Amino acid sequence: MHYRSREVVQVRSAYDCDVLVIGGGIVGLSTAYAVTRAAPGTRVTVLEKEQGPARHQTGRNSGVIHSGVYYRPGSLKARYAVRGAAEMIKFCAEYDIPHAVTGKLIVATEKAELPRLHALVQRGRENGIPVRELGPAQIAEAEPEVRGLAAIHVGTTGVCDYVAVARQLAEASGADIRYGADVVRIDRRPDLGAAVRTADGTIVRGRVLVNCAGLHCDETARLTGDDPGMRIVPFRGEYFTLARPELVRGLVYPVPDPAGSHFERRIRSFQPRRSRVTTGQGEALQRLWPKWGLDIDGQRTLDLAELFGADLPVVLEIGFGMGEATAQMAAEDQETGILAVDVHTPGQGNLLGLAERSGLNNIRVANGDAIILLREMLPPASLNGLRVYFPDPWPKKRHHKRRLIQPEFLDLAATRLKPGALVHCATDWEPYAEQMLEVLSAHRDFENTLPDGGFAPRPEFRPLTRFEGQGLDKGHVVNDLLFRRVQHRDQHAPDA
Template sequence: MAARAGFDCDVLVIGGGIVGLSTAYALTRTAPGVRVAVVEKEPGPGRHQTGRNSGVIHSGIYYPPGSLKARYALSGSAEMVRFCAEHGIAHAVTGKLIVAKDRRELPRLRALAERGRAHGIPVRELGPAQIREHEPEARGVAALHVATTGVCDYGAVAAQLARSAADAGAEVRYGAGVTAVDRRPWGVAVRTAPGEVLRARALVNCAGLQCDRVARLTGDDPGMRIVPFRGEYYELARPDLVRGLVYPVPEPAFPFLGVHLTRGVDGGGVHVGPNAVPALAREGYGWSTVRPREVATTLAWPGAWRMAARHWRYGAGEVHRSLAKRAFAAEVRRLLPAVTDADLRPAASGVRAQAVLRDGSLADDFLIRRAPRAVHVLNAPSPAATASLPIGRAVARWALDALD
């Protein structure tokens, strides 16, 4: 169906990651008369957070009751498994162990068990001997077995969402980064890097690592800045040391889950990591990638300095593990004592688009804000891939509201 006269589309989605494509997919399914377009600056879908992670389908056990993360991950995990099965995408429901390395972590482990049961997640508490039954090389004083955790290929999921949305009439344009946005009472006009201007009745900002920049281009104050954190991974040279997924008990002050071991969806390789270090560019996948303007943008945000003042000790440890492989291996051995330094082979890194608020706090929940003619998804790191289908439906509803 053609868009209304004078418009190229009704809803323009900026960002071709898994959340943006889920939103386009939801719009085509729930409102087939609405014309949808997606613009993505990369040459294909899911090239950043979506395609650079360990591929875990999270159960939802970590997230507080009532939070958006809990709500969407709990429903999204089962829905993601069904979506993969329906479209023949590689996936497996493996379960995972969350291991307490010493007695100081036991209260946090028990709290996780209580939260899991409150969410209706099947969890089982294990002692040291039972840990070894599941993972013979893992060591800890206690653990939780979470049965509903799995793995999948999120890059393939994003590609399928793009195909399904396009088959239903959406237009997906790659190589079309956004350079300017002009919002008027009637809608928005967006200029892309190739020089095209697209007019839409409403805009959805799912730009991930660039979402705060797009919000400001639209004329909205997002009240946060993206501070990129690089997650560095290794591959395990002896994958037979791990049967499935082994995680530490997370530190509640941070939205990161710590260094963990994840057997890939193909059943072969084992990902180890990530640690989390400040990246020197929004898309800084290594220490050698430095973009001074982006670093300056981060340093100009008061929240970045307040965050650093609160968490510098934790951050120093992460940087040390980044620069010293031996320190990283020592952290892994706290879960898997048999791992040697030589067992760790460098693998591709990812970058987490972490929203930092003005007071220096790290946004722990998904952050989605509505504005005239616009919806901004401003914090959607893990478990956003797991939760992408219900997130997409929610954002699609708000985008349809914005049309009015």
């Protein structure tokens, strides 16, 4: 507890309320409502600096009652969203607040989106959400002005008037709601509760203080003497009203892009390619993605034994092209799991088809950004190897910063590789090969497996790919690099 005695308001033994809530948005008012419902007779006061409720984010949003279809099954976000949607609809019905359970359509307009759409079907069903798959004709029937390759209908999504909800929460809570009460100072002391001074000089004392100040909650925390260690930076969103509302009957959404869901200023090392997906590749994606596919969403930590259905050593392969070499390596070493990452949809479908036709169960195909996978979804010391074959060389000098093999990438990879894990890179772009060798050799966590510290001959386990053969026919030189993850005496093995 930190406070300056000459600047704070003295806390007295008399209290104006039992629970003092700062913030009159939906979170603060629902807190007041829940407290008075759970403990009747509890005196609750809510302080809101605006002249009415829900003047900020609560009253400035899309009005959607979200279903929870996007969230990882079993997570708090999923459980709260599913339960909260049901409770919101019940609350609106009980108090006759305008609302409608419209359902929503999530529409795939490109074949590249089909794997993510099918993954949402599985995720929604695991969350207990009614999800129905639609084809093009059914899409047109549900939304005549919408076109798509496939869609899912999520039955529990709705809309409501959140300002009306906030007003009803305030009334039903029985709390003392004070508008125009801008908090400027807080004195909080152990066993004495909190005293709050507003801009007009009013002092309100409570046994317990609850900070529900929304985008200003970091500033409110600092007023109490706490240091949250962060600052909230709001951003502006735009909502538009359709000139022709009759264009849609309900809610229509695109398939979310997992990589795009992360707000981060980071240079990508890959460039997504758009190519034609054959009928066979498309069928493989539809049938096999729910079984062997993985969307990189950064929302969960993977259990690799659960992912592969067995406790196998796992190698991460970043960039696999059309997947022929990956399938061949998986077939020749079926005691090792290969987690293969790429953003090329035809290659994803082709590799899934190859795995099925070869009877392989040790390949999992991931779609998205490998950096997010490494940083947010893989546990420390969980990988037995890393393979990067023929990555984009980004030949122009101004693009060299986009190359994958950089010191920062190796710092991250080292945390996910077990001691002794093999890092194998290959490229036919000689300047990039020289950079790889320099960067890997300089990194303290990796050592060259060759005594002379140079390039390695192609190991027998790496097949000669068609792409590589074409390059060799043109006189290209292919360089392999084999490095091993080392553990130093001053390092402790990371917890797996």
